[in-house]
Amino acid sequence: MESTRTWEHQMLINELTQGMEKAKQLRFHLCMTSPSKAQDLLLQKILSSYEKALLILKGSRSTGQVQLAAPTSGAPESSISVDGSPRSDELNKNSREHQEHRETSKKRKMLPTWTEQVSVASENGFEGPTDDGYSWRKYGQKDILGAKYPRSYYRCTYRHVQNCWAAKQVQRSDDDPTIFEITYKGTHTCTQSNNAVPPPASPEKQELNYKLQQQNQMLFDLRAKLKVDTEGLENKEIQPHLSFPSTFASVNFENHIFPTSAVADDSHFGANSHLIGSPALSESNYFSASSTYQMKRFRGAHNLQHSESDIAEIISGHASTTNSPIGGMEFPIDPVELDPNFPFNIQGFFT
DNA sequence: GATATTTGACCTTC
């Protein structure tokens, strides 16, 4: 069992690391340029990586001996499946539908959720950023309190055919009607998505990808220069900049006693620099600075924290110890292959 | 006729 968890943790960290790399690039991009579509593309990649990581976690819960049951198995899960909601089932004329609905609610609660803001080009009109490679079916629209525009609700067209529970909400920004805030809930399990990787990019996106590659190359070059500039820094100068702005991170900072000398040790720092930008810090450190383009969070991660608190601890622990902005501007350091045993080295690493 | 959208009503959550 332990080996299974080890493997899952490795997979998780692999995915999060990918997202982290993208986050680093985006952060750098934000520092260097004004918001652009390239950032949009990067954020989507980040989301994709995080999404995969969450799927791995979900899989570990449904197939392993972890306590939470798979949502579709009908196995009891907490109090809900025992006695239902405060409303009694007898009051419902159609108990079966009601039960299905409750199961749906349970599924929804467990679905990973994240939000991204998409700017709609003028040629797309105001139909919304619906062309994300998936087939959606609108099932509702609601006026939201305080919002100028109604919120639209979409779910996967193949929900009933292929039991795909992906859904999204589209809300036009009050400030900028060309910006749509899309909240995705769950991932596609239908065959249209296969592995939830976005479909081949349109020519426009391919061009963006090409530009992005060029920008990344520039960033790598710049990164090398910056690395040289910082190699001479004394550890003592780094330490005062260590901060833990994320509550999530700070909790774990309490759980782990981190000798600052170890944290600031250049070799350790470099060897684990690939952990900079862990999703635990993404919200507070990397994206909150942008008012026009935010990747908010995986709200589903809150659910995961209960059953996978150890993983979350590890992740946030990484975030805590690697969150060491130098001069308020972090920069990626040479990528390092992930140590397969990394999640379990972390304790010894910091002691 | 099949499929998608609209929209009022209902349900859930806080």
Next chain:
DNA sequence: GAAGGTCAAATATC
């Protein structure tokens, strides 16, 4: 009780 979320009948479109 209010607000958000979803359902499902009515309607529109192809």
